Amino acid sequence: MAATLASGAALADPQTEAEAAAERRPHAVYLELLGKGGAWGAGYDYQPSAPFAIGATVSWFVQDAQRTLALSPYLTGYPLYAGRDRLFVQLGPQLAHVATRSPVPEWPGTSGTELSGQLSIGWERRTRLLLRAYGMLAYGKGGFGPWLGVTAGWTF
Amino acid sequence: MARSDRRLDLLRRAALALCLVHGAGCASSVGPATAWQPWETIEGRLRPEVVEPPVVYPVGERLRVVTYNVHYAKDVEGIARAIRQDPALAGLDVMLVQEIRSFPGEGSSRSSRLAAELGLGYAYAPAREFDDGTDGLAIFSRHRLENVAVMQLPRVEVAGSIQHRAAMSADLVLGSQRLRVVNVHLDTRLNVTTRIEQLRPAAIDLPERAIVGGDFNTNPAAWIGNTVPVLLPVNGDSDQAPVLDDYMAALGYHCPTASFGPTAPIPVLQVRLDSIYLRGLAASGGRVERDVDVSDHWPVWTDVSLERSPEAVSAR
Numbered sequence: 183m184a185a186t187l188a189s190g191a192a193l194a195d196p197q198t199e200a201e202a203a204a205e206r207r208p209h210a211v212y213l214e215l216l217g218k219g220g221a222w223g224a225g226y227d228y229q230p231s232a233p234f235a236i237g238a239t240v241s242w243f244v245q246d247a248q249r250t251l252a253l254s255p256y257l258t259g260y261p262l263y264a265g266r267d268r269l270f271v272q273l274g275p276q277l278a279h280v281a282t283r284s285p286v287p288e289w290p291g292t293s294g295t296e297l298s299g300q301l302s303i304g305w306e307r308r309t310r311l312l313l314r315a316y317g318m319l320a321y322g323k324g325g326f327g328p329w330l331g332v333t334a335g336w337t338f
Numbered sequence: 339m340a341r342s343d344r345r346l347d348l349l350r351r352a353a354l355a356l357c358l359v360h361g362a363g364c365a366s367s368v369g370p371a372t373a374w375q376p377w378e379t380i381e382g383r384l385r386p387e388v389v390e391p392p393v394v395y396p397v398g399e400r401l402r403v404v405t406y407n408v409h410y411a412k413d414v415e416g417i418a419r420a421i422r423q424d425p426a427l428a429g430l431d432v433m434l435v436q437e438i439r440s441f442p443g444e445g446s447s448r449s450s451r452l453a454a455e456l457g458l459g460y461a462y463a464p465a466r467e468f469d470d471g472t473d474g475l476a477i478f479s480r481h482r483l484e485n486v487a488v489m490q491l492p493r494v495e496v497a498g499s500i501q502h503r504a505a506m507s508a509d510l511v512l513g514s515q516r517l518r519v520v521n522v523h524l525d526t527r528l529n530v531t532t533r534i535e536q537l538r539p540a541a542i543d544l545p546e547r548a549i550v551g552g553d554f555n556t557n558p559a560a561w562i563g564n565t566v567p568v569l570l571p572v573n574g575d576s577d578q579a580p581v582l583d584d585y586m587a588a589l590g591y592h593c594p595t596a597s598f599g600p601t602a603p604i605p606v607l608q609v610r611l612d613s614i615y616l617r618g619l620a621a622s623g624g625r626v627e628r629d630v631d632v633s634d635h636w637p638v639w640t641d642v643s644l645e646r647s648p649e650a651v652s653a654r
Binding site for chain 2: 216220221245250284285286288289290292325326329
């Protein structure tokens with residue numbers, strides 16, 4: 183099965199049955215292990231047309247006395263696809279609130295809300311089930327951070 | 339595996355999964371610290387070594403303070419050469435060293451050999467036994483060290499084991515003045531609040547003017563069960579180092595090395611593992627010496643003015 187470039191004139195290529203099916207099931211909900219939320223996440227995305235989708239992942243993560251709430255909206259592009267399998271690229275900001283509760287009396291703890299950016303590149307298989315595996319790069323005020331994620335969900 | 343063991347294993351796995359989703363109830367158990375123990379009262383293999391400088395150096399208006407994790411110092415001569423050849427490090431007055439070992443088969447401790455190479459006095463404080471030798475901290479100085487003491491820091495179970503972590507303190511003799519210096523090496527796989535609890539006993543009850551430096555192992559990960567790292571997506575924004583700076587600020591310390599960038603050559607990540615905190619003292623200049631590549635950390639230095647810092651004192 184030949185990979186198809188989903189940009190510009192390349193879109194004139196006939197869509198496969200699977201791609202058409204995917205278009206008829208443009209909504210997806212999913213759970214992530216690691217990924218945009220750090221440890222886990224839950225998300226929704228909507229694919230209005232074959233080469234693009236929009237979505238968001240939310241995550242609530244607590245470890246010791248540090249709590250992180252993260253919201254990561256994103257735009258997805260599919261530069262390559264072959265039937266049900268696609269290469270995807272996601273780009274978007276992340277708004278994260280990190281609160282650190284003090285374990286000691288002399289310090290009140292600290293909290294802050296920061297905006298950062300995320301770029302993810304990975305593989306997606308989209309049928310009734312949605313499966314994704316990807317690597318990502320987050321950019322915050324402290325620099326770059328590499329990470330990875332695995333997604334499983336349902337399309338409808 | 340017996341049925342009860344399998345159940346226990348399943349429960350452990352379930353607890354780890356719960357921690358992954360929501361860390362409630364997953365807080366680390368932090369043991370107590372010991373009091374500062376004068377070095378003369380410590381016996382056995384963990385007895386420190388304290389040696390005066392070979393010559394008396396004049397006391398200047400500034401003190402160049404270095405912190406350097408030497409990763410066991412297998413190549414003492416190489417480390418000494420790198421320090422001598424670096425224009426900034428060659429002028430050091432005090433160097434706080436972590437992860438330096440001593441083995442009886444080598445004839446003398448690595449600290450004593452490094453001190454001899456650099457023409458400095460030193461105090462070596464073993465934190466734990468390692469094979470037939472020891473592994474610990476050292477303070478190297480142009481000036482005499484008094485009141486050398488060692489504290490066993492609170493123990494935290496990390497990846498199923500507990501390592502002995504220690505801090506050492508000494509009074510630098512600067513003419514008629516005494517300046518307390520504390521050298522620490524904290525656990526790696528700690529969340530920031532546990533890290534604060536491990537550091538706290540070594541930093542909280544020091545004199546008004548003090549230097550606390552070392553390898554704080556501040557990193558940008560959250561650690562599930564002090565074992566599994568989760569690199570939080572906000573990376574630098576969730577870094578432990580600024581949170582530890584904030585805690586130290588509550589004790590009146592400032593961190594002149596906070597803006598110097600990463601202190602270890604870790605690919606992609608920008609990680610500030612090592613810091614120098616000052617209380618009641620001002621600093622000027624300094625940097626991370628990234629051309630000195632004889633360890634898995636880089637040396638970090640700053641110049642400390644021996645004048646009182648009004649800002650730092652008023653922050654208390």
